[in-house]
Amino acid sequence: MHLRNCQKTNMEKASDAPKTPEDRPRLESPDKLPQTESDTSRAARRQMLSPQALQLMKLFEDSEFYLVGGAVRDILLGRTPNDEDFTTKLRAPEIEAKLADFKTFKEGKQFGTIAVLIDGKKLEITSYRRDGKYLDGRHPEQVEFSDSLIEDLSRRDFTINAMAMDSSGKIYDYFGGQEDLQAGIIRTVGTAEERFSEDYLRILRAFRFRAKLGFTFTEEIRGAVAKLGFCLEKISLERQASELLEIIKYQPELIEELLEYGLLDFLWPEFQAATDRLAAVGKLPSLYLKITGLLSQLDEQTAKLYLRRLFLEKELRQQIARLLVNINYQSYSDEELKNAVINSDLAYWEDLFLLAELGLLGAPDAEKIFAVKQQVQAYLARAHSLKELAISGRDLQLMGIESAKIGQILTAALVAVMSGNLENERVELLEYIRRDFSQPAT
Ligand code: ATP
Ligand code: MG
Numbered sequence: 001m002h003l004r005n006c007q008k009t010n011m012e013k014a015s016d017a018p019k020t021p022e023d024r025p026r027l028e029s030p031d032k033l034p035q036t037e038s039d040t041s042r043a044a045r046r047q048m049l050s051p052q053a054l055q056l057m058k059l060f061e062d063s064e065f066y067l068v069g070g071a072v073r074d075i076l077l078g079r080t081p082n083d084e085d086f087t088t089k090l091r092a093p094e095i096e097a098k099l100a101d102f103k104t105f106k107e108g109k110q111f112g113t114i115a116v117l118i119d120g121k122k123l124e125i126t127s128y129r130r131d132g133k134y135l136d137g138r139h140p141e142q143v144e145f146s147d148s149l150i151e152d153l154s155r156r157d158f159t160i161n162a163m164a165m166d167s168s169g170k171i172y173d174y175f176g177g178q179e180d181l182q183a184g185i186i187r188t189v190g191t192a193e194e195r196f197s198e199d200y201l202r203i204l205r206a207f208r209f210r211a212k213l214g215f216t217f218t219e220e221i222r223g224a225v226a227k228l229g230f231c232l233e234k235i236s237l238e239r240q241a242s243e244l245l246e247i248i249k250y251q252p253e254l255i256e257e258l259l260e261y262g263l264l265d266f267l268w269p270e271f272q273a274a275t276d277r278l279a280a281v282g283k284l285p286s287l288y289l290k291i292t293g294l295l296s297q298l299d300e301q302t303a304k305l306y307l308r309r310l311f312l313e314k315e316l317r318q319q320i321a322r323l324l325v326n327i328n329y330q331s332y333s334d335e336e337l338k339n340a341v342i343n344s345d346l347a348y349w350e351d352l353f354l355l356a357e358l359g360l361l362g363a364p365d366a367e368k369i370f371a372v373k374q375q376v377q378a379y380l381a382r383a384h385s386l387k388e389l390a391i392s393g394r395d396l397q398l399m400g401i402e403s404a405k406i407g408q409i410l411t412a413a414l415v416a417v418m419s420g421n422l423e424n425e426r427v428e429l430l431e432y433i434r435r436d437f438s439q440p441a442t
Helices: 011-013 038-045 052-057 070-076 092-098 149-154 179-183 192-198 199-214 217-236 236-250 252-260 269-282 287-295 298-309 314-323 334-341 344-358 366-381 393-398 402-420 424-436
Strands: 063-069 085-088 103-105 113-118 121-127 130-131 144-145 163-165 171-173
Touching: 052 085, 052 113, 052 121, 052 171, 063 070, 063 149, 070 163, 070 179, 092 113, 092 121, 092 424, 130 149, 130 269, 130 344, 144 298, 149 163, 171 179, 171 424, 192 199, 192 217, 199 236, 199 252, 236 252, 252 287, 287 344, 287 366, 298 314, 314 344, 334 366, 334 402, 344 366, 393 402, 402 424
Parallel strands: 085 121
Antiparallel strands: 063 085, 063 163, 103 113, 113 121, 130 144, 163 171
């Protein structure tokens, strides 16, 4: 039980009257923005926009309409943006009117967001917003629209995410975002404690951007994380999971620090036992292997629970679950190994070998890994799925074998082929089955 409270008291709320953007530090007025920038750098930034984004910006050229958030950050870093989001002074009906010729999605309309599909690409447009008061540390009580770009930018979490760009490539940066990008610093727009108290998820988001960009935190953020980290408890599992996945994807080593701050205490406390494997996990080439590397040290039940708690897409979850089934393959008997190879492929085994070589499936024993590898490769070189077998269930039916036994007998034949005791050859296989399994038809 925590003695400190994650909710603000009424006293605090009163003294804390909603800040206008002008109250937030490091604010510069638009006319103080540097005017020295060359047209070439603007043009270079403009060129990083997708053709669809350019088309959209052209459509809105007579309105206040800007690229915003992560895409601006990424363009300034010379990276191709993940997704391109836009902010505008226009409200939903005006936005929709301009997009009459395109397919639009209105699920976010009550929050001011309209998505549009242009040439197969989905782009999101949101009216300028100011977030209403946050009372529960999770979501603003209500969404309020605004007429000011600065106000919209000031509600965003970090300075590097609080910039806009117009269609000429000009940057609108009122909170020192470019400076922080240059210096590699994650800094909140406004004071860290206040911004985290509005939405505790921002605590994990700070780690997520640090992981993604390799940046450092300001002292202020460190202090606020230490003070308010336990409040993450209030945030939905799904929102937390999506940030944790991003952290695992880019820099799983940060899990150690998340644990030190107690940020995983509620949902993923068992990762405590994984701290000595984080460096190895960081060397794995894909998110799915990184998650497997983190889960492979947990008992089966906890691994399954954590897999669910990460809210992965079905395909990814199944892929990981399939690997987890055989993480103990190094101690398999020959029979067990053969059974594990049935219906698998080389890519699957290469993933398991890599995990073992990095010491993520117990202490690495190079000789043992090499021996299993040779064995698996030999099995894989032979037929190793029922589909590849030179006979089928139909042949067994014609021999009068009961349907219920067909699968089992075919598998036995396949194992015999994998063992090298039998050629994958029709006549030989039929003879083997006739000899060992067939019963006279009744
Ligand atoms: P990525 O490229 O990894 O998607 P992103 O910056 O686009 O990064 P998103 O989570 O997609 O991150 O959010 C888009 C933008 O919305 C952010 O850049 C930020 O300006 C704003 N934002 C999102 N979530 C929050 C939040 N919880 N609090 C404040 N601003 C937020
Ligand atoms: Mg994004």
